[in-house]
Amino acid sequence: MQCSYFDAALCLSCTLMGQPYADQLAAKQRHCADLLTAYPDTEWLPPVASTESGYRNKAKMVVTGTVEAPRLGILDAAGNGVDLQGCGVNSPGLRAVLPTLAAFVTRARLMPYDVPARRGELKYLLLTESPDGQVLLRFVLRTDESVPRIRKHLGSLLAELPQLAVVTANLQPEHKAVLEGEREIPLTARTTMRMPVNGLGLQLLPKSFFQTNTQVAAALYRQGRDWVDEVAPSDVWDLYCGVGGFALHSAGPGRTVTGIEISREAVAAAEAARDEAGLTGVRFAARDATAFAVGAADVPDLVVVNPPRRGIGAALSGWLESSGVRHVVYSSCNAVSLAKDLAAMPSMVPRRARVLDMFPQTRHYEVMVLLERTAATVG
Structure with missing residues (x-):
């Protein structure tokens, strides 16, 4: 993609502008894999590409x-x-x-x-x-x-x-x-405003967060759904659930899903989408994700986390490490903070990983990992 604004140095926000897209995607894959070299047994799925232009919603x-x-x-x-x-x-x-x-x-x-x-x-x-x-x-x-x-x-x-x-x-x-x-x-x-994604009518209120790239967001939610269905948990927590994308995609017969998000507006949007879809067994609450997990009496089979760029932090990483949760689906927009969080959870080992290019023409990307509890400690 070429951009006249970039060429004229009027806007340099897209730092990879003009580079072949295949090279951009390969570099993001290498960058992420390099950050996770401590986990050599990770299965890397093919990266999810985006359209090069016109992708921002x-x-x-x-x-x-x-x-x-x-x-x-x-x-x-x-x-x-x-x-x-x-x-x-x-x-x-x-x-x-x-x-x-x-x-x-x-x-x-x-x-x-x-x-x-x-x-x-x-x-x-x-x-x-x-x-x-x-x-x-x-x-x-x-x-x-x-x-x-x-x-x-x-x-x-x-x-x-x-x-x-x-x-x-x-x-x-x-x-x-x-x-x-x-x-x-x-x-x-x-x-x-209704946001149809993978057959679900997600709802967006003015202050609600939604992924910038709808095409790649749909792939992100499908990947999360597939990994959840593969593990087949009876109980799922979606922490930092936003408007409920992962939680609603994780719903299934005989499965309870709890979405936690600090924004009351986002929770209201998630509940509206749940009700429109007629999904049972899914509930949402406006709580701080870490405080909810640390204070909960029960532990689910699987936890989905989709935190901001800073990652989930020491407190939630420590709780996940000691909680007994068997699987975690971690969706990250910052592989550096992801690597830091994984180092604090040595019993949770990445089994699969996938880069999703949410932000073409920039160095940013999304990465998802499926973590599984193991007795081994990764150094």
């Missing part, structure tokens, strides 16, 4: 410029805006709505936020596209001063972009590198 567009000429993109090192409406890693559906949204900024007189001067109102446009083309749009504002004008012109925007399923305003008053604030103001009757 979400766009985080910084709004700069003026009311008359807004720029949607990123900030350069000096805090000035760079317009990236044609960014090729964003999905075609997201790229298609950006010019209309730029025109809406002018029509609704939404003052872009000037970072160096610390003035203005509109900070970001946050967009997520579902597999069926619907879009969730969030205006991130400094105050609620602009909300009445957004409401006034929203009808015309929805007429121009009928794919907008959910629109909200998020208030983030602080001048610091924080993407969103606590307060979310619904602007449409619908507040949840």
